[in-house]
Amino acid sequence: MKEPNDVLVPQHYKRLKRGPQVILPKDIGMIIAYTGVNKNSLCVDAGTGSGWLAVSLAKVAKEVTSYDTREDFIKIAEKNKEMEGLGNLTIKKGDVTKKIDEKDVDIVTLDMPNSDKALKNAYKCLKEGGHVVGYLPHFEQVKKFVETLNKLGFKDALALEAIVRDLLVREQGVRPSTKGVWHTAYLVFAQK
Amino acid sequence: MKEPNDVLVPQHYKRLKRGPQVILPKDIGMIIAYTGVNKNSLCVDAGTGSGWLAVSLAKVAKEVTSYDTREDFIKIAEKNKEMEGLGNLTIKKGDVTKKIDEKDVDIVTLDMPNSDKALKNAYKCLKEGGHVVGYLPHFEQVKKFVETLNKLGFKDALALEAIVRDLLVREQGVRPSTKGVWHTAYLVFAQK
Amino acid sequence: MKEPNDVLVPQHYKRLKRGPQVILPKDIGMIIAYTGVNKNSLCVDAGTGSGWLAVSLAKVAKEVTSYDTREDFIKIAEKNKEMEGLGNLTIKKGDVTKKIDEKDVDIVTLDMPNSDKALKNAYKCLKEGGHVVGYLPHFEQVKKFVETLNKLGFKDALALEAIVRDLLVREQGVRPSTKGVWHTAYLVFAQK
Amino acid sequence: MKEPNDVLVPQHYKRLKRGPQVILPKDIGMIIAYTGVNKNSLCVDAGTGSGWLAVSLAKVAKEVTSYDTREDFIKIAEKNKEMEGLGNLTIKKGDVTKKIDEKDVDIVTLDMPNSDKALKNAYKCLKEGGHVVGYLPHFEQVKKFVETLNKLGFKDALALEAIVRDLLVREQGVRPSTKGVWHTAYLVFAQK
Numbered sequence: 192m193k194e195p196n197d198v199l200v201p202q203h204y205k206r207l208k209r210g211p212q213v214i215l216p217k218d219i220g221m222i223i224a225y226t227g228v229n230k231n232s233l234c235v236d237a238g239t240g241s242g243w244l245a246v247s248l249a250k251v252a253k254e255v256t257s258y259d260t261r262e263d264f265i266k267i268a269e270k271n272k273e274m275e276g277l278g279n280l281t282i283k284k285g286d287v288t289k290k291i292d293e294k295d296v297d298i299v300t301l302d303m304p305n306s307d308k309a310l311k312n313a314y315k316c317l318k319e320g321g322h323v324v325g326y327l328p329h330f331e332q333v334k335k336f337v338e339t340l341n342k343l344g345f346k347d348a349l350a351l352e353a354i355v356r357d358l359l360v361r362e363q364g365v366r367p368s369t370k371g372v373w374h375t376a377y378l379v380f381a382q383k
Numbered sequence: 384m385k386e387p388n389d390v391l392v393p394q395h396y397k398r399l400k401r402g403p404q405v406i407l408p409k410d411i412g413m414i415i416a417y418t419g420v421n422k423n424s425l426c427v428d429a430g431t432g433s434g435w436l437a438v439s440l441a442k443v444a445k446e447v448t449s450y451d452t453r454e455d456f457i458k459i460a461e462k463n464k465e466m467e468g469l470g471n472l473t474i475k476k477g478d479v480t481k482k483i484d485e486k487d488v489d490i491v492t493l494d495m496p497n498s499d500k501a502l503k504n505a506y507k508c509l510k511e512g513g514h515v516v517g518y519l520p521h522f523e524q525v526k527k528f529v530e531t532l533n534k535l536g537f538k539d540a541l542a543l544e545a546i547v548r549d550l551l552v553r554e555q556g557v558r559p560s561t562k563g564v565w566h567t568a569y570l571v572f573a574q575k
Numbered sequence: 576m577k578e579p580n581d582v583l584v585p586q587h588y589k590r591l592k593r594g595p596q597v598i599l600p601k602d603i604g605m606i607i608a609y610t611g612v613n614k615n616s617l618c619v620d621a622g623t624g625s626g627w628l629a630v631s632l633a634k635v636a637k638e639v640t641s642y643d644t645r646e647d648f649i650k651i652a653e654k655n656k657e658m659e660g661l662g663n664l665t666i667k668k669g670d671v672t673k674k675i676d677e678k679d680v681d682i683v684t685l686d687m688p689n690s691d692k693a694l695k696n697a698y699k700c701l702k703e704g705g706h707v708v709g710y711l712p713h714f715e716q717v718k719k720f721v722e723t724l725n726k727l728g729f730k731d732a733l734a735l736e737a738i739v740r741d742l743l744v745r746e747q748g749v750r751p752s753t754k755g756v757w758h759t760a761y762l763v764f765a766q767k
Numbered sequence: 768m769k770e771p772n773d774v775l776v777p778q779h780y781k782r783l784k785r786g787p788q789v790i791l792p793k794d795i796g797m798i799i800a801y802t803g804v805n806k807n808s809l810c811v812d813a814g815t816g817s818g819w820l821a822v823s824l825a826k827v828a829k830e831v832t833s834y835d836t837r838e839d840f841i842k843i844a845e846k847n848k849e850m851e852g853l854g855n856l857t858i859k860k861g862d863v864t865k866k867i868d869e870k871d872v873d874i875v876t877l878d879m880p881n882s883d884k885a886l887k888n889a890y891k892c893l894k895e896g897g898h899v900v901g902y903l904p905h906f907e908q909v910k911k912f913v914e915t916l917n918k919l920g921f922k923d924a925l926a927l928e929a930i931v932r933d934l935l936v937r938e939q940g941v942r943p944s945t946k947g948v949w950h951t952a953y954l955v956f957a958q959k
Contacts, residue, residue, distance in 0.1 A: 201419070221408075371947070374945055382394065561758055601800065731778065
């Protein structure tokens with residue numbers, strides 16, 4: 192039987208370090224597709240955590256700045272940045288609920304406790320039409336995040352969960368795996 | 384209530400033309416995340432169809448070549464390429480079961496009837512470690528595709544479905560939408 | 576393509592009237608299996624609504640009493656009771672948040688606004704080990720219901736969703752249906 | 768975190784013995800709801816296995832006969848029958864692909880290898896309008912079962928999967944469980 196790691200962590204992510212809980216590729220893929228991140232995009236990310244999302248964004252975007260308040264996490268993420276040789280990723284110590292230095296940003300991704308408190312700064316740093324993304328495990332967080340988005344004037348808030356299920360393809364027959372991962376977090380998307 | 388189009392087609396895809404059945408962003412995101420497509424990647428795609436996948440890949444990859452046998456589809460895809468201003472996307476009339484011109488390719492994506500018949504040429508054109516992806520609606524196709532991958536020497540075949548479900552966030556309460564899209568196609572990934 | 580009615584409403588339910596929103600057989604089956612309703616069971620149900628749950632319970636239980644405050648709903652449910660010829664189902668006009676007449680009940684099922692307000696009376700009328708079930712569309716209701724269960728001394732609260740998805744079995748291949756029903760309500764189970 | 772056993776095996780099933788793979792209550796509930804098994808129903812079941820389905824049916828039906836070819840399984844099921852004190856359940860050693868003794872049966876449930884080979888006898892023993900149910904882990908089995916149903920003249924074949932997912936209701940927030948059971952088997956229903 193396949194383990195969640197076989198199903199949810201493709202080979203090229205396995206070389207990355209895993210410190211704090213990572214955002215899995217299934218959710219990273221959704222973030223890229225739903226925001227339209229591309230070679231011209233400026234991205235701001237917080238918190239960095241192990242840096243899986245920041246690293247993945249840096250591979251497809253122009254510039255990525257990722258913020259975290261914890262130095263131990265930043266160290267892990269710096270290792271992952273180095274491993275992938277990403278010159279366009281800057282990891283900063285800082286609290287995005289207090290300040291975001293960047294301007295005219297295309298995408299802000301938020302995976303941190305009380306991320307709704309960072310939405311005001313996210314709004315300020317985004318260019319018109321820019322995207323904000325929240326990664327939120329609990330439904331109460333989704334509710335508060337969406338309510339804050341609406342209050343701040345963000346448009347088209349959309350709350351999703353991305354579920355990935357694998358098929359076992361074997362001689363005796365094809366069937367979905369018995370067990371698997373049901374939930375990581377909800378993804379909330381909106382545009383300035 | 385949200386319509387599937389609100390949930391599965393983000394704003395920046397709505398300006399694209401839809402001729403033949405498109406690959407939806409939920410599946411495009413998975414393809415990007417699971418193959419690790421990035422600014423250095425050379426991609427081959429077939430069939431082009433409406434070109435949604437080819438266009439999305441071209442936004443994050445170095446070069447994309449997309450093949451289709453039908454001129455009516457190619458016309459739609461050319462319009463979408465133009466709309467997005469993508470100089471690094473080449474759309475060719477051709478049958479990848481017969482011939483793939485490109486060499487040292489990083490990713491081959493296949494969404495076409497009998498795509499298992501294109502796997503031999505996919506193998507030849509891929510560099511070592513390169514990824515192949517099949518987009519396959521039926522179980523029987525998944526089975527045949529995986530069996531062919533194994534025969535040809537591809538590694539780590541993984542068959543997945545990516546399911547996206549939206550939450551309704553309203554004053555009266557938060558709940559998943561009543562109805563939605565359950566299935567588009569299975570995604571099969573493997574590496575040379 | 577199969578319509579939700581083909582998938583979620585088996586033939587023997589199609590002859591029943593549908594007034595207010597019904598509890599679907601997928602959820603009725605869960606209620607029967609998870610409470611262990613059987614030929615010796617005394618059941619109390621509220622609100623009756625169209626009576627689909629009450630009728631289904633009466634077919635397998637000893638006695639069922641179903642309460643509703645609305646006469647128009649009771650009329651529909653009485654028609655369904657008659658159609659199925661169920662002498663062991665009593666439909667009463669009444670508000671279970673105020674009073675439940677029955678004693679030593681095995682199962683209480685609650686599908687009504689503010690059903691948490693009926694839990695005190697549910698506790699009183701249940702025999703030791705008896706089951707209570709809440710049918711709750713929104714997360715907030717689940718939360719409040721479970722918190723009230725815990726306060727009142729109910730044990731082993733379990734909140735579930737039952738999802739039914741159909742396969743299309745056709746000559747061209749087997750695949751899950753494209754669209755379908757994702758959510759009716761959460762089911763919360765607990766025991767006295 | 769909740770274990771699959773907490774979520775998928777309600778308390779009143781925990782006292783039953785588990786020998787060979789059991790049919791879980793989520794699927795038993797679907798079988799009861801979708802066939803309309805009730806106090807007047809005659810049921811035939813094969814293979815008995817640990818007897819969880821046979822025991823559950825006997826609690827709500829008039830008479831249940833369950834067949835298995837293996838004496839070790841029959842012993843386990845007899846223990847479960849005794850535990851539940853079910854006088855209306857008969858467990859027989861026998862192969863339903865060869866012979867079903869009962870007549871005018873309301874429901875035949877089949878959970879055994881090559882259950883499609885038992886469909887001819889199932890058809891013969893069922894009364895007009897009677898239900899057959901197949902419990903089938905692999906999609907190839909579903910395909911063959913449905914094809915055989917159609918050939919034999921059964922009507923309204925419906926292939927489903929019943930998926931149960933639990934919510935964690937905790938002070939820090941409500942969210943779906945991280946991991947869980949994705950697949951047991953497909954359920955195929957049809958009527959004579």
